[in-house]
Amino acid sequence: MKWKIPSLLAASVLFALLFSDCQDNPYKQGEILYTNYCASCHMDDGTGLQGNIPPLANADYLKTDQDKLACITRYGMVGEVMVNGETYNNVMPGVPELSAFEITNVINYINHAWGNDYGLAKYDEVKAALEQCDAPVGSAQ
Amino acid sequence: MRWIADTLIAFTLLIVGVAACDSDPEPLPVLNKRVEVEGQMQPQRIPEFTFINQDSQLVTRETFAGKAYVADFFFTSCPTICPIMTRNMLKIYRQFEEEERLLLLSHTIDPGRDSVGQLHRYAENIGVSSGKWHFVTGQKDSLYAIADDYFNVVVEDPTLPGGYDHSGRLVLIDTAGHIRAYCNGTNDEEVQQFIKDIQRLLHEMENSEPAGS
Numbered sequence: 001m002k003w004k005i006p007s008l009l010a011a012s013v014l015f016a017l018l019f020s021d022c023q024d025n026p027y028k029q030g031e032i033l034y035t036n037y038c039a040s041c042h043m044d045d046g047t048g049l050q051g052n053i054p055p056l057a058n059a060d061y062l063k064t065d066q067d068k069l070a071c072i073t074r075y076g077m078v079g080e081v082m083v084n085g086e087t088y089n090n091v092m093p094g095v096p097e098l099s100a101f102e103i104t105n106v107i108n109y110i111n112h113a114w115g116n117d118y119g120l121a122k123y124d125e126v127k128a129a130l131e132q133c134d135a136p137v138g139s140a141q
Numbered sequence: 142m143r144w145i146a147d148t149l150i151a152f153t154l155l156i157v158g159v160a161a162c163d164s165d166p167e168p169l170p171v172l173n174k175r176v177e178v179e180g181q182m183q184p185q186r187i188p189e190f191t192f193i194n195q196d197s198q199l200v201t202r203e204t205f206a207g208k209a210y211v212a213d214f215f216f217t218s219c220p221t222i223c224p225i226m227t228r229n230m231l232k233i234y235r236q237f238e239e240e241e242r243l244l245l246l247s248h249t250i251d252p253g254r255d256s257v258g259q260l261h262r263y264a265e266n267i268g269v270s271s272g273k274w275h276f277v278t279g280q281k282d283s284l285y286a287i288a289d290d291y292f293n294v295v296v297e298d299p300t301l302p303g304g305y306d307h308s309g310r311l312v313l314i315d316t317a318g319h320i321r322a323y324c325n326g327t328n329d330e331e332v333q334q335f336i337k338d339i340q341r342l343l344h345e346m347e348n349s350e351p352a353g354s
Contacts, residue, residue: 041224049224050231051266052217093220093302 030109054083057114071133079138100127169321186318192277195260210244216251222309226326245274
């Protein structure tokens with residue numbers, strides 16, 4: 001019986017660690033995908049590049065145009081876009097290789113990173129939105 | 142008598158401190174390969190070039206006469222390493238905005254798409270002055286050849302996002318056309334060190350003739 005208490009302790013510590021890790025970052029896959037596919041332009045801190053690449057951190061566009069994010073992520077974007085009062089006009093390439101599930105996770109990471117609080121995107125909504133688009137957002141369809 | 146010892150120690154520390162401040166930092170090395178010129182081994186210089194900047198002005202080696210400059214290679218539609226390189230170039234620009242002895246030079250490696258107009262728009266969007274930061278285009282062959290002289294590798298590869306493979310080095314060139322430092326333009330820590338190297342070179346320019354001239 002000597003080992004029982006220590007092992008119980010160890011188990012609960014382990015559980016606490018795992019639990020707290022998940023609590024710290026519920027958007028792990030989204031974060032990894034963001035780092036791999038988005039951060040080189042929008043930057044790790046979501047601030048973009050002055051005048052050329054719009055920010056995602058504290059961006060009013062994210063609040064007002066949540067319904068477009070899935071299509072933008074998959075097919076990219078062309079033409080002018082106004083973000084936080086500044087106009088941007090460069091081509092954004094899409095990331096066609098991401099599944100609807102992965103896009104949901106990326107959106108949810110972006111919606112909650114850097115102080116953002118733009119709510120949770122649901123997989124069903126993202127999937128439905130993706131069925132409605134097949135070209136960069138902003139292009140004549 | 143304790144105070145005498147204390148004063149002595151404090152005084153010694155002061156002297157050592159002042160001496161350390163006074164002594165010049167080690168000059169940056171000249172990194173170019175040495176080649177034989179008129180029978181003497183000398184470090185290679187950046188060769189003559191003629192490019193055109195975002196204001197349709199010619200940019201040549203003369204543009205940088207008497208100045209140090211930071212050079213890099215990018216293209217405006219680059220979806221991979223360029224935005225972060227440009228952001229770090231912008232950091233250098235801001236830090237040395239009032240420093241007349243330092244200029245910046247960004248070469249496009251995509252002259253097909255990066256016209257003078259496109260470069261103008263890009264520079265204007267970032268909000269930088271064309272007298273300080275030249276975004277240049279030119280003959281593709283000349284751009285690719287000079288990338289090599291600036292320790293950068295540029296290769297067209299249609300299979301990659303954006304269509305080019307290129308190294309993201311920021312390179313520091315002195316008034317003699319020699320490379321004195323470089324860094325990976327996507328690595329914040331290396332860029333911090335590079336900024337210190339720029340300060341060292343400017344300090345050296347204040348105090349002596351450029352090395353190797």
